[in-house]
Amino acid sequence: MAEKKFYEMSRGERLNYVKKATEISDDIEAMLKPLAFDDANRMVENAIGVMSIPMGIATNFVINGRELLVPMAIEEPSVIAAASKAAKIAKINGGFTVEAGGSLMIGQVQTVGVDKTASDKILKSKKQLLAIANAKSRSVVATDLQVRQLRDASPNNMGDMLLVELVIDTKDAMGANAINTMCEAIAPQVAEITGGEVVLKILSNYATRRMVKCRAVFDKGELGGSEIVERILYAYALAYSDVYRAVTHNKGVMNGIDAVALATGQDFRAIEAGAHAYSARDGTYRSLTKWHRTREGDLAGEIELPLAVGIVGGITAMHPAAKLALQILGVKSAKDLAMVMAAAGLAQNLAAIRALSAEGIQEGHMRLHKRKFRK
Numbered sequence: 001m002a003e004k005k006f007y008e009m010s011r012g013e014r015l016n017y018v019k020k021a022t023e024i025s026d027d028i029e030a031m032l033k034p035l036a037f038d039d040a041n042r043m044v045e046n047a048i049g050v051m052s053i054p055m056g057i058a059t060n061f062v063i064n065g066r067e068l069l070v071p072m073a074i075e076e077p078s079v080i081a082a083a084s085k086a087a088k089i090a091k092i093n094g095g096f097t098v099e100a101g102g103s104l105m106i107g108q109v110q111t112v113g114v115d116k117t118a119s120d121k122i123l124k125s126k127k128q129l130l131a132i133a134n135a136k137s138r139s140v141v142a143t144d145l146q147v148r149q150l151r152d153a154s155p156n157n158m159g160d161m162l163l164v165e166l167v168i169d170t171k172d173a174m175g176a177n178a179i180n181t182m183c184e185a186i187a188p189q190v191a192e193i194t195g196g197e198v199v200l201k202i203l204s205n206y207a208t209r210r211m212v213k214c215r216a217v218f219d220k221g222e223l224g225g226s227e228i229v230e231r232i233l234y235a236y237a238l239a240y241s242d243v244y245r246a247v248t249h250n251k252g253v254m255n256g257i258d259a260v261a262l263a264t265g266q267d268f269r270a271i272e273a274g275a276h277a278y279s280a281r282d283g284t285y286r287s288l289t290k291w292h293r294t295r296e297g298d299l300a301g302e303i304e305l306p307l308a309v310g311i312v313g314g315i316t317a318m319h320p321a322a323k324l325a326l327q328i329l330g331v332k333s334a335k336d337l338a339m340v341m342a343a344a345g346l347a348q349n350l351a352a353i354r355a356l357s358a359e360g361i362q363e364g365h366m367r368l369h370k371r372k373f374r375k
């Protein structure tokens, strides 16, 4: 008998499959139990319960030559099936090729009411300020400090300001808490050195030094032929050229990225904010993905975006389901996780624009939806 497909299996069979494929020795089912109220109450204020959403597994992903199961937490039907389908097509040409850059983030200390000598004074005290920052954390390291003069562009004419920016290597953490702590730690010294007033002390979620780039080639035959490839390129032309379409196109990308982010306990709001700012980096909001036809007539896709994620600290250390998701992925670093997310985003976008360019989203996506919710 032919082997059952993942979607044809019972829940027990799926859990066994995951266990076998990943060699996880922990009790998977126990890790998937809803969060206990006491834990929820420790996480947020005024807790009254937990809001659970489905977690599923996207199959067929090959990332930099490694086959892996991708946990996705999402309430929307068809996203997991679509990601699996797109990954299956990508697999024909070797799957997803992904590179991740550094793990540097920026923490900003906004200083107002300073004169022109303030920048130099701060730069002269760089060593001392870095030492104050680094005394606050053992896990992440402030590697540099930079200054920027900024003119108020708001209508309130608040005058010039000086940004003192810590460059922090967050390694395998997302880093928000450590960065904010470091910024707050140097603030009194910054005020004293400059004679100005420090206002904000906070990380930037625009993580342009944590970039990830992912590429894949999708077989034209599997996509439905050259005509579909052509129609997908028209879809891309619209997403590149028109903000109304670009936002929806990128929403499809984020269906993939956010679902992995949620499953693995990431701050998906930070990821979203950074991704959308990057989409508008040339002054116009455009598609996060790029598409072109290869010489062979297949469809090549690419996504590049900042991804600030962590595999240590925060909710990843507290939430059993997030821990499980990280174990299923078998990621060894924050960069590994970011690479999976980029691949999920590209896969999801391909699936959406393929369906839109062919049968239409209602036909495929919503048919599945109706089947699932029919009583």
Ligand code: MEV
Binding pocket: 076, 248, 249, 250, 251, 252, 253, 255, 352, 353, 356, 361
């Ligand atoms: C629906 O969640 C996502 C899509 O609208 C994305 C797109 O239009 O590309 C289908």
